[in-house]
Amino acid sequence: MSTLEIKDLHVSIETDQGTKDILKGVSLTINSGEIHAIMGPNGSGKSTLASTIAGHPRYDVTKGEILLDGEDVLEMGADERAQAGLFLAMQYPVEVPGVTMTNFLRTAKTAIEGEAPKLRTWTKEVKDAMEKLRIDADFANRNVNEGFSGGEKKRVEILQLELFKPKFAILDETDSGLDIDALRVVSEGVNRAHEDNGMGTLLITHYTRILNYIKPSFVHVFVDGKVAEQGGPELADELEANGYDRFLTPAAAAV
Amino acid sequence: MTEQIAKAEEVLRNTNDPGVIQKVLDDNPELKGLGTYEYGWSDSDTAGATAKRGIDTSVVEDISNKKSEPEWMLKLRKKGLKYFERKPQPTWGADLSEIDFDNIKYFVRSTEKQAQTWEDLPEDIRNTYERLGIPEAERERLVSGVAAQYESEVVYHQIREDLEEQGVIFMDTDTALKEHPEFFEEYFGSVIPVGDNKFAALNTAVWSGGSFVYVPKGVHVEIPLQAYFRINTENMGQFERTLIIADEGSYVHYIEGCTAPIYNTDSLHSAVVEIIVRKNARVRYTTIQNWSTNVYNLVTKRAIVDEGGTMEWIDGNIGSKVTMKYPAVYLTGEHAKGETLSVAFAGAGQHQDTGSKMVHMAPNTSSSIVSKSVARSGGRASYRGLVQINPEAKGSANSVVCDALLVDTISKTDTYPYIDIREDDVTLGHEATVSKVSEDQLFYLMSRGLAEDEAMAMIVRGFIEPIARELPMEYALELNRLIELQMEGSVG
Ligand SMILES: Nc1ncnc2c1ncn2[C@@H]1O[C@H](COP(=O)(O)OP(=O)(O)OP(=O)(O)O)[C@@H](O)[C@H]1O
Numbered sequence: 001m002s003t004l005e006i007k008d009l010h011v012s013i014e015t016d017q018g019t020k021d022i023l024k025g026v027s028l029t030i031n032s033g034e035i036h037a038i039m040g041p042n043g044s045g046k047s048t049l050a051s052t053i054a055g056h057p058r059y060d061v062t063k064g065e066i067l068l069d070g071e072d073v074l075e076m077g078a079d080e081r082a083q084a085g086l087f088l089a090m091q092y093p094v095e096v097p098g099v100t101m102t103n104f105l106r107t108a109k110t111a112i113e114g115e116a117p118k119l120r121t122w123t124k125e126v127k128d129a130m131e132k133l134r135i136d137a138d139f140a141n142r143n144v145n146e147g148f149s150g151g152e153k154k155r156v157e158i159l160q161l162e163l164f165k166p167k168f169a170i171l172d173e174t175d176s177g178l179d180i181d182a183l184r185v186v187s188e189g190v191n192r193a194h195e196d197n198g199m200g201t202l203l204i205t206h207y208t209r210i211l212n213y214i215k216p217s218f219v220h221v222f223v224d225g226k227v228a229e230q231g232g233p234e235l236a237d238e239l240e241a242n243g244y245d246r247f248l249t250p251a252a253a254a255v
Numbered sequence: 256m257t258e259q260i261a262k263a264e265e266v267l268r269n270t271n272d273p274g275v276i277q278k279v280l281d282d283n284p285e286l287k288g289l290g291t292y293e294y295g296w297s298d299s300d301t302a303g304a305t306a307k308r309g310i311d312t313s314v315v316e317d318i319s320n321k322k323s324e325p326e327w328m329l330k331l332r333k334k335g336l337k338y339f340e341r342k343p344q345p346t347w348g349a350d351l352s353e354i355d356f357d358n359i360k361y362f363v364r365s366t367e368k369q370a371q372t373w374e375d376l377p378e379d380i381r382n383t384y385e386r387l388g389i390p391e392a393e394r395e396r397l398v399s400g401v402a403a404q405y406e407s408e409v410v411y412h413q414i415r416e417d418l419e420e421q422g423v424i425f426m427d428t429d430t431a432l433k434e435h436p437e438f439f440e441e442y443f444g445s446v447i448p449v450g451d452n453k454f455a456a457l458n459t460a461v462w463s464g465g466s467f468v469y470v471p472k473g474v475h476v477e478i479p480l481q482a483y484f485r486i487n488t489e490n491m492g493q494f495e496r497t498l499i500i501a502d503e504g505s506y507v508h509y510i511e512g513c514t515a516p517i518y519n520t521d522s523l524h525s526a527v528v529e530i531i532v533r534k535n536a537r538v539r540y541t542t543i544q545n546w547s548t549n550v551y552n553l554v555t556k557r558a559i560v561d562e563g564g565t566m567e568w569i570d571g572n573i574g575s576k577v578t579m580k581y582p583a584v585y586l587t588g589e590h591a592k593g594e595t596l597s598v599a600f601a602g603a604g605q606h607q608d609t610g611s612k613m614v615h616m617a618p619n620t621s622s623s624i625v626s627k628s629v630a631r632s633g634g635r636a637s638y639r640g641l642v643q644i645n646p647e648a649k650g651s652a653n654s655v656v657c658d659a660l661l662v663d664t665i666s667k668t669d670t671y672p673y674i675d676i677r678e679d680d681v682t683l684g685h686e687a688t689v690s691k692v693s694e695d696q697l698f699y700l701m702s703r704g705l706a707e708d709e710a711m712a713m714i715v716r717g718f719i720e721p722i723a724r725e726l727p728m729e730y731a732l733e734l735n736r737l738i739e740l741q742m743e744g745s746v747g
Pocket residue numbers: 013014015020022040041042043044045046047048049091
């Protein structure tokens with residue numbers, strides 16, 4: 001049983017126009033096995049939260065804490081967070097030219113576990129996971145994310161999630177860009193990680209459709225760098241029906 | 256400073272014991288940069304200690320005498336010396352103003368006679384080659400012939416018997432001059448004339464060692480021939496001279512590697528490599544240059560290619576203080592092909608000024624240059640290339656791709672692509688990119704558990720993969736390992 005705690009998190013970034021505050025006091029606690037959905041308007045800071053948890057150097061934490069089983073996550077580099085069991089499925093996965101998926105997956109697994117996986121079982125594990133996610137075997141020899149379609153990149157993020165077996169995963173709009181079948185196989189992958197490893201999940205999405213497959217117990221409405229409201233799955237349906245209007249300050253609504 | 260060097264040597268002597276290294280490095284953090292060059296040990300050095308410094312006619316005569324050369328070679332050497340003295344330093348390229356020609360030792364004889372077995376070598380020298388993994392490669396039959404040059408001369412040499420039976424000649428150039436003078440009278444200096452440039456002239460004056468390769472008509476040497484160059488003494492000048500002749504329809508792959516100890520003061524390596532590719536023959540010449548960062552590496556390499564022949568240069572420059580090297584191909588026969596794949600790493604204090612030169616002198620010739628460079632820690636990587644298409648070279652095609660990767664913001668890269676086209680009916684392509692390792696790329700890999708330097712090394716390896724792919728597997732692995740060493744401590 002593990003816990004990921006986010007306490008009163010304030011985050012800003014340096015831009016050409018000066019410092020910009022993006023997160024303005026986010027608090028959230030996720031336990032093993034729990035699924036939390038975050039929904040919120042464009043630009044409200046959802047990806048910022050995700051990247052900050054994963055340790056992107058662009059984001060400055062000006063206040064607050066992130067704790068993994070009581071350990072200070074903000075003290076750790078991005079690599080150490082991954083080794084500690086955090087995983088971010090990115091909204092925009094990055095291309096790494098000249099590095100094959102096979103090489104990348106094995107290197108990353110080795111880095112996360114601290115030792116190289118046994119080659120034979122590993123190869124099979126990768127092959128099986130790819131089959132389940134309906135990723136063509138050719139992808140093993142392709143360069144990381146290079147020339148992948150939007151949906152293919154997302155599937156490959158979930159492939160990593162299944163292989164690296166994190167304690168907590170943050171899925172940043174993994175459902176965007178997936179076709180109907182892909183949405184189902186990807187959701188099945190996430191659900192497997194839940195059942196098999198008791199993974200806790202923070203699922204960022206704009207659409208309720210994925211919530212038919214991955215059932216959250218908590219829904220958070222994210223507005224202007226803060227959690228504006230929390231509730232159960234019914235909150236998602238309400239958002240789907242009415243939008244974010246009632247959460248927006250008049251000023252923000254006018255934008 | 257000498258104390259520092261002594262400590263550095265201690266580190267290097269103990270390179271097999273990570274515990275010892277870590278302790279020494281912890282005690283002496285300033286040594287960390289030194290420790291990352293793995294080949295920086297030196298052997299005891301009686302031959303080098305007594306060698307004369309500086310160059311004049313007597314040095315040239317002495318070399319020629321020691322080798323009991325024919326009169327014409329001595330004459331040519333003297334001509335080389337004249338050109339060397341007369342020609343100014345190049346005013347372009349890297350800064351060469353600090354080379355002290357009077358302080359260089361131009362000839363160092365480390366053993367009296369060439370060995371046919373590794374056991375016959377002096378222990379010091381043998382150990383050095385063992386540590387470099389050369390005898391092992393030979394035992395494992397990864398190479399079909401080996402020549403090992405230590406200081407000025409080839410100290411060990413071997414070629415597989417079946418190749419010898421097919422008439423393949425692979426020996427050091429000094430011996431070849433004695434045993435096969437006919438080739439030398441015809442070809443020596445025919446591709447790179449004595450006065451071609453200041454450093455080719457210097458090489459002609461004081462050359463010693465290097466390889467001679469002759470592959471008879473139609474013979475394919477399937478497994479590479481390997482040459483290994485080692486400088487041991489401080490302020491050494493190594494001037495090997497290589498001549499490769501691939502007769503009609505033949506094939507050979509020649510690979511060279513080079514390393515040297517780390518010293519405070521500079522050494523000079525100035526080779527000349529001449530290659531003759533006859534009709535429909537193919538030569539591939541691979542270099543993994545990993546001199547220590549006190550070596551000036553100023554090398555002239557050129558091939559002439561007859562009808563239907565192919566010359567491929569694969570040129571990896573990782574070490575040295577300064578490298579200026581632009582392997583050239585003169586396409587003299589119709590449908591001749593030239594290809595250069597060049598990869599350069601410039602770390603702290605290094606300037607890699609590299610590229611290639613393609614000269615189209617016959618119709619329907621084609622050439623391509625792919626250059627990839629990586630600069631980090633304030634190093635500078637320059638691409639310099641020339642594509643020349645002569646009036647009669649109708650239907651010729653050339654493409655140049657040069658990509659530079661900057662690992663940080665203090666390093667530099669620049670490109671000097673020269674084009675001289677005197678024929679209309681040609682196809683040309685040129686692409687150049689400069690990229691930086693992006694924060695997002697690093698973050699992506701680090702969020703998958705890779706430490707920053709591992710992530711950096713992975714990005715760099717990916718960047719040069721199109722070239723590593725062309726190397727035999729052991730060399731690709733070696734190149735990757737060298738990159739990892741280079742990238743260690745490159746961040747943070
Ligand atoms: N480098 C940057 N420079 C300027 N503004 C930035 C930068 N990075 C993020 N922002 C701003 O921070 C805010 C939050 O961005 P973020 O990507 O976290 O939003 P999001 O909630 O994930 O939106 P979406 O639903 O569109 O993915 C946005 O207004 C965005 O423009």
